[in-house]
Amino acid sequence: MSHAAGNYARIFAVVRRIPAGSVATYGQIARLAGLGGHARQVGYALAALEDDTVPWHRVINARGEVSPRSDGDDHGQPERLEREGVVFDSRGRVPLGEFQWRPSPDSE
């Protein structure tokens, strides 16, 4: 482990933990990955992502909507989420209060 780019692995590891049917926000991922406050880096890491084993489509912004990307293409993110049970409202946003991922309450 080591160093550089290590942050990316951390972010991917957390994203992989998101269960199907749930969504997580960039800030939430950053916080869980130990990068609290660096939400931007999470988005940047996912942008450079090329691994299909990472459910990047389950990561959305704090507004509950799919963030518009520079490519202008959502890569079918909303479609994938609906396919897993996630629902969008009339405004095209997901009710975080219902679908936001809740980390395993290990020590609870």
Add this chain to the structure above:
DNA sequence: AACATGACCATTA
């Protein structure tokens, strides 16, 4: 090294 851009977030008005 400096500058500009980017799948962001929280606070304040």
Add this chain to the structure above:
DNA sequence: GTAATGGCCATGT
């Protein structure tokens, strides 16, 4: 509810 501001960091030119 919307609008504007500051912050924080990686990458490419």
